[in-house]
Amino acid sequence: MANAIITDAQARMEKAGEALQRELQNIRAGRANVGLLNRVEAEYYGAMTPLNQMASIQVPEARVLLITPYDKSALDAIEHAIYASDLGLTPSNDGTSIRLVIPQLTEERRKELAKDVKGEAENAxxxxxxVRRDAIDTLKKQQKANEITEDDLHDLExxxxxATDAAVKNIDAIAKDKEQELLTI
Incomplete structure (x- = not known):
């Protein structure tokens, strides 16, 4: 039972790192990244559909995303979805595909984004x-119920x-990599 608590805590801590990575994908680094469009959805035959299910998204150049819809009739819907999103990018429609040019970031904006990365890392x-607090509380309850000994409690703590230290180290590494990406021109 106690090992299950630790295994569960480790899994939940890993999920915090994965959530941080997903969140950091949405931060633009001045380079084109297919992950920027993960949360953008367009109306397609009456249903909100993610762009990656409606179109091929490619990176032909370092700062350009090329969106080619599978169904050409969805081109306008995709363009409107990009305008409505919080990306702050202006799509360029050529009749068959949409190009998104990612603008170069200023040094001030890079530093701002680096602060955002630190904030997201702190949240993680x-x-x-x-998770650590919950696991330790559960272990202490087991010790009070005489399910585990006091020595076992200390070992499990x-x-x-x-596990907490490893998860925090992982989060720091993820944040450092993203900061490096942001601050590199």
Missing amino acids: KVAVRN DQVQK
């Missing part, structure tokens, strides 16, 4: 610490702490 660390 808070989530990991919450150490294991939870080691």
Whole structure:
């Protein structure tokens, strides 16, 4: 039972790192990235559909995204969805595909985005610490119910702490990589 608690805590801590990576994909680094359009949906035959299911999204150049719809009638809907999104990009429609040019970031904007990355990383660390607290509380309840001994409790708390340290180290590495990407011209 106690090992299941630790395994569950480790899995939840890993999910915090994965969530951070997904969140950081949405931060533009001045380079084209297919992940920028993951949250954009367009109306297609009455249903909101993700762009990656309606079109081929490619990166022909370092700062250009090329969106080619599978159905040419969806071109206008895709263009309107991009305008309505929070990307702040202006699509260029040539009749068969849409080009999105990612503007070069200023140094000031890069530093701002680096601060955002640090904030997201801190949120992920808070989530990991919450998982640690929940796991330790559950272990203490088991100890009070005489399901585990006090020595086992200390050993298990150490294991939870080691898992927490590993998760925090992973989050720091993810954040550092994204900051490096942002601050590199």
